[in-house]
Amino acid sequence: MIRESAPSTTLQAIRPLVRIENVRKSFGKHEVLKDITLNVNPGEVTCLLGPSGSGKSTLLRCINHLESIDGGRIYVDDDLIGYRQQGEKIYEMHPKEIARQRRNIGMVFQKFNLFPHKTAIENITEAPTGVKGLAKGNASKRAMELLDRVGLADWASHYPAQLSGGQQQRVAIARALAMDPKLMLFDEPTSALDPELVGDVLDVMRSLASQGMTMIVVTHEIGFARGAGDQVVFMDGGVVVEQGDPAQVISAPRHERTKAFIESVLK
Amino acid sequence: MTSPISTGTAPTVSLAAEVKAIPLRRPWRWISAAVLLAVVALFVESLLTNKNIEYPAIGRYLFDTHILAGVWLTLVLTVLSMVVSTLLAILIAAMRLSTNPVLSTLSWLYVWLFRGTPLLVQIVLWGYLGLLYSRLSVGIPLTDVVFWSVDTNSLITAFVAGFLALTLNEAAYSSEIVRAGMLSVDEGQREAAYSLGMSPLYTFSRILLPQAMRVIIPPMGNELISMLKNTSLLSVIAVLELYTQASLISSQNLKQVELLAVVSIWYLFMTSVLSVPQYYLERRFGRGASRTLPPTPLQRLRAMLADRTRPTETLQVKP
Numbered sequence A: 001m002i003r004e005s006a007p008s009t010t011l012q013a014i015r016p017l018v019r020i021e022n023v024r025k026s027f028g029k030h031e032v033l034k035d036i037t038l039n040v041n042p043g044e045v046t047c048l049l050g051p052s053g054s055g056k057s058t059l060l061r062c063i064n065h066l067e068s069i070d071g072g073r074i075y076v077d078d079d080l081i082g083y084r085q086q087g088e089k090i091y092e093m094h095p096k097e098i099a100r101q102r103r104n105i106g107m108v109f110q111k112f113n114l115f116p117h118k119t120a121i122e123n124i125t126e127a128p129t130g131v132k133g134l135a136k137g138n139a140s141k142r143a144m145e146l147l148d149r150v151g152l153a154d155w156a157s158h159y160p161a162q163l164s165g166g167q168q169q170r171v172a173i174a175r176a177l178a179m180d181p182k183l184m185l186f187d188e189p190t191s192a193l194d195p196e197l198v199g200d201v202l203d204v205m206r207s208l209a210s211q212g213m214t215m216i217v218v219t220h221e222i223g224f225a226r227g228a229g230d231q232v233v234f235m236d237g238g239v240v241v242e243q244g245d246p247a248q249v250i251s252a253p254r255h256e257r258t259k260a261f262i263e264s265v266l267k
Numbered sequence B: 001m002t003s004p005i006s007t008g009t010a011p012t013v014s015l016a017a018e019v020k021a022i023p024l025r026r027p028w029r030w031i032s033a034a035v036l037l038a039v040v041a042l043f044v045e046s047l048l049t050n051k052n053i054e055y056p057a058i059g060r061y062l063f064d065t066h067i068l069a070g071v072w073l074t075l076v077l078t079v080l081s082m083v084v085s086t087l088l089a090i091l092i093a094a095m096r097l098s099t100n101p102v103l104s105t106l107s108w109l110y111v112w113l114f115r116g117t118p119l120l121v122q123i124v125l126w127g128y129l130g131l132l133y134s135r136l137s138v139g140i141p142l143t144d145v146v147f148w149s150v151d152t153n154s155l156i157t158a159f160v161a162g163f164l165a166l167t168l169n170e171a172a173y174s175s176e177i178v179r180a181g182m183l184s185v186d187e188g189q190r191e192a193a194y195s196l197g198m199s200p201l202y203t204f205s206r207i208l209l210p211q212a213m214r215v216i217i218p219p220m221g222n223e224l225i226s227m228l229k230n231t232s233l234l235s236v237i238a239v240l241e242l243y244t245q246a247s248l249i250s251s252q253n254l255k256q257v258e259l260l261a262v263v264s265i266w267y268l269f270m271t272s273v274l275s276v277p278q279y280y281l282e283r284r285f286g287r288g289a290s291r292t293l294p295p296t297p298l299q300r301l302r303a304m305l306a307d308r309t310r311p312t313e314t315l316q317v318k319p
């Protein structure tokens, strides 16, 4: 896949958009993320693979601070997420500040989480008008463009309950895009879909990637990871086991655990 | 693209090709209905032939000016207390659900106190507030500086005391209804709202509360009706609502039964009227919850009438 991002061989290295440094996270005694370090370059697609319970969702949720972290740092566009650092001291951030940071980070959930009491277009315009203060007319115009982009221009006034899973997920992607995020997080966006609906959602994600959106995608769709991914990260038991070029990690994994997992998914 | 899914104008199933089944015989329905009718008839007969009830008096007092004034005050108190207590209930529920331990403890204490003591006791306490504090004033505590001071009994009139008692008590109950409604909303909704950069307050008011309303409204309909009837308790502090007005009249003319009948007729009428808005609110907040909305009373009536001519028992309603 051809990308415009600068080749990584140049001396002046491009600055990663997302920097995850030694992140640790526990739920009670259970350490779910153990010293995770990971960079994501602007315009690149990172696919997170790993068995259930390996901490993929938790890592994603830490990136937009839906979960607090117990150690390490996460930066998005050089903005420390969830905390304010002054010298050596780290301060909790005010919810309003966290909300402001989240505007730059779109998230798409496995179960769509559309607002059921709002139509497709209202789902999309709610945050731009209510949070960013965009005028209603402009927000609606933009929402229609986004709906058109995900192939749902005719479904603007439908409620989520009247849409198929694949359509709901595409509305959810449009809803996240409406905030003009710098980064998009996808948590198993196709896992809740009937097999014949998966393709439409992946197509939307591919086109988004080709337009240069920075994306972190938790997925079991090996084909998508191989085709659209710029890097693949394999997690297991809260650690990054292996990461690198999609072709290499998927076709010639170095670690036994990666190999076993890829085989089990492809079977 | 055309919609294969119902979009609001759900097609009603054609009944032309229906199965013409002979209905199942249900003899016990008829027998029980006959027995019930006989019992009701006997009871009505005993009332109608009762020499102790003066029926013309009921008709005379139904639209008596004092009774009408009482009806009006009852309605005013009910609506006012219900509106204010609902707003208060939302605040208390939000406090209870907040991560702030001070707010959630305060809210828990409030509910514990106002739900744990009888409404009648609270009404009397508010009515006799003047005995507890003879003057109410605003100033700086522990100094002599007073900005504003008033005689308690002139500020807390019987009406104000009654309003406060009903509102504060109701808020405790309603806040638990609101809280249950909030808990019924999927956790993913909050996460989706947060991930779009919405603040906790915005998320609460624009995303979670409107969805909770679907669960909140039916029990709130109940609360409204008990509120209406609870206003009669205010007779103990001489608020001139319907029941007080009726007792004042009957203490003069000793027609207790007739005036109780007048009062009951009015309460029945008001509860019937007050149950109507519920249907419309349920529709308003039921949007998107299912593919079709619950019917309004009018639609229900029409469907029932139409149904009588049909062989099946299904109630079909166009949204």
Ligand SMILES: Nc1ncnc2c1ncn2[C@@H]1O[C@H](COP(=O)(O)OP(=O)(O)O)[C@@H](O)[C@H]1O
Pocket (backbone or CB within 6 Å): A027, A032, A050, A051, A052, A053, A054, A055, A056, A057, A058, A059
């Ligand atoms: N809110 C939570 N409270 C307690 N444990 C949690 C919570 N969220 C996730 N976990 C646990 O953390 C581990 C990793 O979960 P998750 O990140 O969802 O894994 P994955 O997405 O890779 O399947 C699991 O063992 C899960 O049970």
Ligand SMILES: [Mg+2]
Pocket (backbone or CB within 6 Å): A056, A057, A058, A187, A188
């Ligand atoms: Mg997960």
